[in-house]
Every structure is written in C-alpha cells, then in structure tokens.
Amino acid sequence: MQIKYVSVIAKPLASKKATKKLHKLVKKASQAKFVKRGVKEVVKALRKGEKGFCIIAGDISPIDVITHLPIMCEDRQVPYLYVPSKHDLGAAASTKRPTSCVLLNPKDGFAEMDLYKKMMKEATELAFVKY
DSSP, rough: OOGGGOOTOOOBOHHHHHHHHHHHHHHHHHTTOEEEHHHHHHHHHOOOOSSSSSESSSSSSGGGGGGGHHHHHHTTTTOOEEEEEEEHHHHTTTTTTOOOOOOOOOOOOOTTTTHHHHHHHHHHHHTTTTO
16 A cells, blocks of 8 residues: 555545455446546536545645545535545546546445445544544
8 A cells, every 4th residue: 555655634544444445336336337537527526416425545746636625525515535545546446547536426226335335434434533
C-alpha cells in the first residue's frame, strides 16, 4: 500500500481490510454499471441530487482537485471514505487510468448490496469520529 503518499486531509481513511472490501465493491458495481468515475462525473451526479457512496483517493496531487468533494458529500448526506491509492481505485473501477474518486449508486438487484450497506454504515460511523 502507498500509505506514505496519502495527504494529511484524507480523513476518514479506510483501514487496510476496509480498502480491500471497497475495491471489491467498486469492481462489482463497475461491472454492473452503477459507478460514476472522476471528479467531473461525481460532482455532476452530486449536484443533480444522486445519492450513493463516494470513495476518494487520498494520494491525489495537487490536493486542490478534490478538496471540495467531502464538503459536497457532507452537504448532501452522502457518506464518503478515502482509500490510499488512485491507481488501485482506477483498477477497481475497470479503467486503465488512475481515478481520483468514484460514486457508487446501485439500484435494486445489485448482487453486493449487503457489502454496500456495510461499507456505508462504516463510513457513516467514521465520519463522526473527531480526529
């Protein structure tokens, strides 16, 4: 894991175990076409009022590219978590390029709905922990 490259503002950061689960969830959601990839798509979806679960890479440089995302998520009650690597997030989202953020918004019939709800709960709990 590239934990040493993670920005200081990347909180709440998913644990190693949670990161693996998140990558699995992103991969499954990507195959089922329930994923918005990249800052532009995620911001557009959030502005339109889409709900879901946001996963943000913590090693983005310059960090200014994604600093507005947590605020947008909090304003719209969308839980979010940071993961250490943009390369791993891009690979999980089925793209060849590194991805700075993804928004999962699964519909009914999504196979991994239990994992999705579990990760949403974990993100919500971590969001209220003071650092």
